[in-house]
Amino acid sequence: MTSFTSSPAATALANLDPGTTGMAYVPPARARALFRKGTVASTAGWSTGFAQANLIAVPSDWAYDVLLFAQRNPRACPVLDVTDAGSPRTELAPGADLRTDLPAYRVWRDGELIDEPTEVRRLWRPDLVAFLIGCSFTFDGALRQVGIPPRHVEEGRNISMYVTNRQCRPAERLKGPLVVTMRPVPSDLVATAVRVTAGMPTLHGAPVHVGDPSGLGIKDLDRPDFGTAVTIRDGEVPVFWACGTTPQAAVMASRPPFALTHAPGHMLVTDVPDAVYRYD
Amino acid sequence: MTSFTSSPAATALANLDPGTTGMAYVPPARARALFRKGTVASTAGWSTGFAQANLIAVPSDWAYDVLLFAQRNPRACPVLDVTDAGSPRTELAPGADLRTDLPAYRVWRDGELIDEPTEVRRLWRPDLVAFLIGCSFTFDGALRQVGIPPRHVEEGRNISMYVTNRQCRPAERLKGPLVVTMRPVPSDLVATAVRVTAGMPTLHGAPVHVGDPSGLGIKDLDRPDFGTAVTIRDGEVPVFWACGTTPQAAVMASRPPFALTHAPGHMLVTDVPDAVYRYD
Numbered sequence: 112m113t114s115f116t117s118s119p120a121a122t123a124l125a126n127l128d129p130g131t132t133g134m135a136y137v138p139p140a141r142a143r144a145l146f147r148k149g150t151v152a153s154t155a156g157w158s159t160g161f162a163q164a165n166l167i168a169v170p171s172d173w174a175y176d177v178l179l180f181a182q183r184n185p186r187a188c189p190v191l192d193v194t195d196a197g198s199p200r201t202e203l204a205p206g207a208d209l210r211t212d213l214p215a216y217r218v219w220r221d222g223e224l225i226d227e228p229t230e231v232r233r234l235w236r237p238d239l240v241a242f243l244i245g246c247s248f249t250f251d252g253a254l255r256q257v258g259i260p261p262r263h264v265e266e267g268r269n270i271s272m273y274v275t276n277r278q279c280r281p282a283e284r285l286k287g288p289l290v291v292t293m294r295p296v297p298s299d300l301v302a303t304a305v306r307v308t309a310g311m312p313t314l315h316g317a318p319v320h321v322g323d324p325s326g327l328g329i330k331d332l333d334r335p336d337f338g339t340a341v342t343i344r345d346g347e348v349p350v351f352w353a354c355g356t357t358p359q360a361a362v363m364a365s366r367p368p369f370a371l372t373h374a375p376g377h378m379l380v381t382d383v384p385d386a387v388y389r390y391d
Numbered sequence: 392m393t394s395f396t397s398s399p400a401a402t403a404l405a406n407l408d409p410g411t412t413g414m415a416y417v418p419p420a421r422a423r424a425l426f427r428k429g430t431v432a433s434t435a436g437w438s439t440g441f442a443q444a445n446l447i448a449v450p451s452d453w454a455y456d457v458l459l460f461a462q463r464n465p466r467a468c469p470v471l472d473v474t475d476a477g478s479p480r481t482e483l484a485p486g487a488d489l490r491t492d493l494p495a496y497r498v499w500r501d502g503e504l505i506d507e508p509t510e511v512r513r514l515w516r517p518d519l520v521a522f523l524i525g526c527s528f529t530f531d532g533a534l535r536q537v538g539i540p541p542r543h544v545e546e547g548r549n550i551s552m553y554v555t556n557r558q559c560r561p562a563e564r565l566k567g568p569l570v571v572t573m574r575p576v577p578s579d580l581v582a583t584a585v586r587v588t589a590g591m592p593t594l595h596g597a598p599v600h601v602g603d604p605s606g607l608g609i610k611d612l613d614r615p616d617f618g619t620a621v622t623i624r625d626g627e628v629p630v631f632w633a634c635g636t637t638p639q640a641a642v643m644a645s646r647p648p649f650a651l652t653h654a655p656g657h658m659l660v661t662d663v664p665d666a667v668y669r670y671d
Contacts, residue, residue: 175455182458182470190462312592312670390592390670 135159135252139204139380143212151214151229153338153376156264159252162314162385163378164191164203165355166213167362168241168371171196177242179282180361187279187289187357189245189313191383197237203381210235215374217359222366231371239371244355245314246378247292249385253307254294262295262341269376270294272337272356276328277319279357287361290337290354291319291327295347304350313388320351327351337375415439415532419484422660423492431494431509433618433656436544439532442594442665443658444471444483445635446493447642448521448651451476457522459562460641467559467569467637469525469593471663477517483661490515495654497639502646511651519651524635525594526658527572529665533587534574542575542621549656550574552617552636556608557599559637567641570617570634571599571607575627584630593668600631607631617655 134157137145142158154163169177174196181188192201199209211230218226218234248270251261263270270292277289296304301321309317320327332349333340337356343349362370373379414437417425422438434443449457454476461468472481479489491510498506498514508514528550531541543550550572557569576584581601589597600607612629613620617636623629642650653659 175458178455178458178462179473182462182473193459193462310670390590 146214153269163246165244166373174240176283180285183280186353192243194241215377219370269338271335287364291351295343426494433549443526445524446653447638454520456563460565463560466633472523474521495657499650549618551615567644571631575623
């Protein structure tokens with residue numbers, strides 16, 4: 112991947128309605144600098160117009176398992192970049208340090224969550240391979256533009272994420288359930304939400320499920336497995352998109368000896384304009 | 392991937408203009424049976440409405456290199472499926488045997504082409520991992536529908552493929568140049584060709600280059616590196632798409648100890664309707 116011009120993002124930003132939060136206008140490099148210095152926040156609503164990414168880093172002898180798992184489950188795990196072993200650099204954000212520039216991390220040993228630090232410099236082993244995976248926060252700006260302001264951004268919360276009863280297609284030693292995000296959408300805008308997000312297949316694309324949480328095995332929308340619950344208003348339908356937290360569910364189910372991930376909702380803010388990933 | 396209904400493909404077939412060759416109406420399973428019994432032919436123009444795929448199989452200790460190379464060069468190497476080690480089965484065509492059902496294969500040792508057999512049963516090692524990669528033959532039907540009948544199909548030839556002066560992004564031990572296919576397109580239909588193929592990003596997507604072969608380091612369009620030359624008429628522009636033969640060029644440049652591939656232009660005809668891969 113070569114360098115990207117910022118003009119598509121600049122255009123997108125110029126078209127934003129004024130209801131956007133202040134975080135929307137923070138440039139990606141500035142957002143990362145804040146996180147590097149210790150700011151801890153969900154990146155939902157930050158740096159609108161730029162792609163965000165999930166992180167999972169594993170020892171190199173597990174790298175093929177993760178890459179194949181992603182290839183076999185592309186709705187949940189659209190791979191945007193893979194680092195060379197040991198390198199904390201990604202082409203998605205050339206100035207970023209993956210060890211420090213996300214707001215919060217999770218540390219996993221044998222599938223158990225053992226820590227949630229704000230930087231992982233000392234844990235970044237020379238054999239770690241990091242995968243940057245597309246994030247649906249990226250299309251929240253596009254949804255806002257078509258009249259579907261994401262409720263979690265409106266309410267200043269992390270998004271709601273749920274572990275479903277759908278199993279991913281396994282790959283080598285990796286298996287686990289599909290994780291989804293949920294956004295409440297007015298009934299008359301569900302088709303619009305489908306159309307807009309279908310045009311971004313490498314950012315999870317169209318919803319995997321619309322309405323009826325029980326069809327995904329979700330018992331109570333008010334009790335998400337990751338993130339926070341949001342208000343669902345009368346006339347709104349819960350719409351579910353595949354989520355890049357799915358690899359963390361696979362870590363829990365498959366127990367690799369070591370893994371580092373972002374904390375759910377606390378993403379890498381990249382320098383790549385989201386227009387780069389649009390096919391519509 | 393689950394089973395596919397054939398209705399989108401059936402619709403596409405019903406809409407085909409009558410200029411299509413007889414091969415266009417051969418169902419995929421019948422095409423594969425013919426190839427299994429010894430028919431050797433370029434699959435260009437065969438089984439219109441169904442996706443075709445490039446094949447590269449390598450020992451499992453090279454599988455990560457290939458998968459990462461594909462992830463880093465998605466225009467040339469859009470991965471549609473990866474087999475488990477030793478298995479000759481793919482979800483793209485549940486009844487197919489990858490060892491026999493392509494019209495022709497290439498056998499590579501240390502980066503040297505040593506044979507071009509019509510089946511590879513005895514060469515299919517227990518540690519072989521096969522990658523099925525999208526093929527631009529798949530969108531030839533869509534181009535025909537918008538008034539751009541592919542010249543190589545009209546002339547009953549294999550397509551023209553060229554090794555370019557553009558280097559792919561390396562991955563582990565794999566490196567090599569981008570290979571492209573070329574289709575002559577009337578000047579007033581170039582934009583249409585771009586639009587139609589851009590909607591199929593996992594089948595190489597939009598052209599990588601339009602006109603001026605020297606810009607890709609191609610000295611003579613009449614002397615392709617793979618396949619056969621086709622006629623370019625007055626008022627037509629050569630249009631270049633990334634090609635799934637690129638992994639073979641990487642094999643030549645990177646010299647893995649062993650690899651099996653399809654022979655250029657002699658693809659796996661899958662059971663997957665091409666509509667499955669359309670985003671437009």
